[in-house]
Amino acid sequence: MTTMFHVEKMRCSGCAKHVTEAVQAALPGAKIDIDLATGTVAVSPTPDQPASVIKAIAEAGYTAHVAHDGDVWDADFRARRQAARARLDAMNPHMTPEGDPSDPTGDRWFSKVYALANDDAANVPWAALEPNSLLMDWLAGQKTLSGKRALDVGCGLGDNAEALAAAGARVAAFDYIERAIDWAKRRYPNSLVDYRAADLLDPPHEWLGAFDIVHECYTLQTINEEMFMRAAHALASLVAPGGRLLVISAARDEGEPQTTPWRPLTRADIESLAVDGLVIEKLEDVPQEGYVSRRWRAIFSRENAPF
Structure with missing residues (x-):
C-alpha cells in the first residue's frame, strides 16, 4: 500500500531532491514518487509510523501532512x-x-x-489528521527522545502521540472519550503507543510522576474556569523529576472577548500552570498565520531537565 503526503512549498526539482533524501533517510528502501504539480509525495510501502516521515520532511525545511484515503482536505x-x-x-x-x-x-x-x-x-472538528505544527517544530529542535517516556493528553485520533513515538519516545496517550481511543487504534494498528481511555483529573496511579514529557494540546481551553486549577495540578502530578510539560493553546489577551465556544487562554492562565514544583522555562506568543489563530507554546520544567 501507498501513503500520500502533501508537502507545502515544494515547488522545484531542488525541493524534490531535499524531500526525497529526507524520506529515504527515514525509510531506507522505500519507493518515493513526487508530483511537483500537486505537491505530493507518495511513499510505499505504507510506513508503520507516518509521523516519522513528517518529522524527516520538517527537518529538511518543509511542512507536510498525511492525506488519509485520498486528499482529505479537498x-x-x-x-x-x-x-x-x-x-x-x-x-x-x-x-x-x-x-x-x-x-x-x-x-x-x-x-x-x-x-x-x-x-x-x-x-470531528478538531481532527487535523496530522501532528500539531508547534509540536513538530519543538520535536525537530530536540536531539533525541530515545529512552524518554512521554504522555499525550487528550490524544483524540492519535497524530500527536504518533509524532512523539516517531521521535523515539515511549508514549502513553489517553482521551476521556473511549470512541476516540478506539479510532486512534484503528488508524495506527501497528503503533507502539499505549492508547487508553482515562480522565486527566483522575489519572492512573502508575502515571503519577512517571513522564519525562507531558504534552497537552488544546485540552485546557475546553475546561471551565472552575476546574482549571484542578487540571493544572493534575498535569503537574504527571511530570517526573527532571521532566517537562509542553502546553499548546489558543491565545487571547486579558479582557479580550471570546469568539469561540472554548476559552482561549491568557498569559496569566498559562503562567498559573507553574505549580507543584514546575517553573516556566519558555513561553512563546505565536501570532496568527493563515486560518490558524494566535497560540501559546509553553515549556515548564522541573529542576535538572534531562534533555
Missing part, C-alpha cells in the same frame, strides 16, 4: 466539516449562555461528537 472534506460544525454547534452547551443543565461541564457533548461522526474525521 473541497468535499471541507464542506463536510463545515456542515458538521454547524450541526455540532447547535447542540454545544458552550454556545448558549444558559448551557445545558444535563451537561454542565460539556463532557457529554464530546461523546456525542464521536458518536455522530460515523468514522468520518470531517465530523
Whole structure:
C-alpha cells in the first residue's frame, strides 16, 4: 500500500531532491514518487509510523501532512466539516449562555461528537489528521527522545502521540472519550503507543510522576474556569523529576472577548500552570498565520531537565 503526503512549498526539482533524501533517510528502501504539480509525495510501502516521515520532511525545511484515503482536505472534506460544525454547534452547551443543565461541564457533548461522526474525521472538528505544527517544530529542535517516556493528553485520533513515538519516545496517550481511543487504534494498528481511555483529573496511579514529557494540546481551553486549577495540578502530578510539560493553546489577551465556544487562554492562565514544583522555562506568543489563530507554546520544567 501507498501513503500520500502533501508537502507545502515544494515547488522545484531542488525541493524534490531535499524531500526525497529526507524520506529515504527515514525509510531506507522505500519507493518515493513526487508530483511537483500537486505537491505530493507518495511513499510505499505504507510506513508503520507516518509521523516519522513528517518529522524527516520538517527537518529538511518543509511542512507536510498525511492525506488519509485520498486528499482529505479537498473541497468535499471541507464542506463536510463545515456542515458538521454547524450541526455540532447547535447542540454545544458552550454556545448558549444558559448551557445545558444535563451537561454542565460539556463532557457529554464530546461523546456525542464521536458518536455522530460515523468514522468520518470531517465530523470531528478538531481532527487535523496530522501532528500539531508547534509540536513538530519543538520535536525537530530536540536531539533525541530515545529512552524518554512521554504522555499525550487528550490524544483524540492519535497524530500527536504518533509524532512523539516517531521521535523515539515511549508514549502513553489517553482521551476521556473511549470512541476516540478506539479510532486512534484503528488508524495506527501497528503503533507502539499505549492508547487508553482515562480522565486527566483522575489519572492512573502508575502515571503519577512517571513522564519525562507531558504534552497537552488544546485540552485546557475546553475546561471551565472552575476546574482549571484542578487540571493544572493534575498535569503537574504527571511530570517526573527532571521532566517537562509542553502546553499548546489558543491565545487571547486579558479582557479580550471570546469568539469561540472554548476559552482561549491568557498569559496569566498559562503562567498559573507553574505549580507543584514546575517553573516556566519558555513561553512563546505565536501570532496568527493563515486560518490558524494566535497560540501559546509553553515549556515548564522541573529542576535538572534531562534533555
